[in-house]
Amino acid sequence: MLHLRLITPADRTDDVVRLVEKTVGTTHLVVLRGAARIPAGDVVMCDVAREAGDELLSALQELGIDRSGSIAVENIDLSLSERAAEAEEEAPGEGADAVLWEHLTDATHEESALSVTYLAFITLATMIAACGVLLDNAVLIVGAMAVGPEFGPLAGVSTALVQRAPRLALRSLVALLVGFALAMAATVGFSLFMDAVGLFSKDKLEGARPNTSFVYAPDAFAFVVALLAGAAGTLSLTSAKSGALVGVAISVTTVPAAANAAVALAYGDTRQTWGSTEQLLLNLFGIVLAGTLTLLAQKWFWGRQRERVRQGAPRAPELG
Template sequence: MRLVQLTVPTGKRQTILETLDDRGIDYVVTDEESDRDYTAVVYFPLPAPAVEPVLDELQEAGVGEDAYTVVVDAETVVSRRFEALREEYEEGDVESDRISRQELQTEAESLTPTFGVYSTMTIISAIVATAGLLLDSPAVVVGSMVIAPLIGPALGASVGSVIDEEDLFVESVAYQFIGIIFAIGAAAVFAWSVHVTNIVPPGLELAEVDEISERLAPDLLSLAVALGAGVAGIVSIATGISVALVGVMIAAALIPPAAAAGIAIAWGQPAAAIGSTALVFVNVLSVNLAGLLTLWYLGYRPESLFELGPTEKRVRKRVVGLVVIVLVFSVFLGAITYSSYQAGNFEENAREEVILALDEEEFEQYQFLEIEVLMDEDYPIQSPERVIVTIGGPPGETAPGLASELNQRVEQHADGDVDIEIRYVNIVEE
């Protein structure tokens, strides 16, 4: 529910009150004696979905931006006429539950802090995420997402596009790309400092840290996170629901990959940063694409009908551009996904070959215990580099021909040379 406070311009009092009467809206009028260009202030409650059409109709009646219009939340309204008004506008779906275009713009602008606060909080969140990744701590990584101020610019670009507020669009786009640069830069500087000061073990391998390695070789499922965050963010802001948790989801799509890219740069492995950097950009673009489509679906349009055609054309161009770029990045992520799929198949085939080899009569005294496939460090598209096979057998015995047998069997499933390492575990049966 909303309470609208509207200043009545000189000569428009009767027109405004007739408009409200025609709509069946209760109102209270107080005379204004400040000797300015308006003669009264009218107060009236509205259901949230009714704010936009009513304000648009009043604007057509002559209430322009030179008059003050204040929309505030109302906790309770007790009125039969208000209940009838609510039944008229509230249909129980997302489209009818959305806030007005005017409130949407205000909400989008309020979610974006000043540049100093935005840059500071982005840098801090990137540093915390970097520490969490190096510690291999999911809890710390989640904490970095909570403080990241990314939801405002991520949603502001979509809002500015559909309601034809180019200043909001340009500012939001600039904030997003500056945020990406600051996040990756801060992560790289922090990671380099802890690396050279040996705060982390000198021999730390990025591939051995799960929180890092999974972001250096992202797959197509990452798109689902970004698209879901974009839709959820817009639905939250458009329906007046708290966006705090959705902000964490958007940060989850951006901050950890940016931190992983910074770590790879600090470790002197710029090629390893390609996958995570691509993930950051594709996530940013996907959030904007999902937000843009969702806002248009919810029915948000420019204030003036004369601006509808140009705005619709501009939105269509931006959607097409975003779709093309996201598809290009998706091909890249698809290649990484296919590489992971091939690695999974290789491990399964290698396991089967080892079991079959040990089933042969000359190796029947040995038992298969475990297989581990180690990937190379050619991020983001990795290939199997070494296979470690652990088998059990009688104490002090080895199988001289087993290594060559396994090497022949396993390599037929690999695209290149793969080293085979056999580890023996003594098994004593009593």
């Protein structure tokens, strides 16, 4: 369930109340006349099943409540209410499958910010991966994958393509390009420093590395894994199952490929530099492609669910 707290102009409150009352899957409606001060107006609160949340939010925006008042949404972790259970039963589909497009856009907008923290994480992840590829240490590679924050901007690109949000697309692309460029440049300097103190060497880079040689040898499997990871990561964002993102992060070789390209560039190994760059681009493209297709599929599915509700069709039978 979701909890909505609205501040509405007094002359729009009745419209909002009627909208909430006619939306399938809503309950616990509360109206506090004149309770809001900044901005001035009434406070309307209600609970809504997650699967009905996007339709209600879109309708509230059409009324202009986001411009003339306020719309705040919170997740309800626990609701002991028979009426809430009935509302969830009445709403179409399942809450875990629902997509809140405004929430997704806001989340990816925040995750794709070119902040100092983002740049620090991607740079540190690339340096950790550089140590991993030189030592042929799979544990360090996995750790670097988990630290890397690049999935946020990648999801931002996919969301921007589906929602036709050019500003989000530009913001995400800038975060990706600047982030990887800075991280790889810093890793080149880091590699030269490690070589100067005797911890890195060209022999280690060009020697046998059975555990990490895949980062500069792109193949069909790398693209397939990127597609699967992109789909899984997008589903984890839209269904609020963020724990799955850790698994997604350690499934793709974006950061390790960038690290290997940087180390190889430091030693003038053009073969590994180009191979790693191809691996990086292949993974980035695969994740964005899969994420975009996943969001399009979800948008089509929920469009059909809404149409079923409008036509008064019965809910599709649940599995199990």
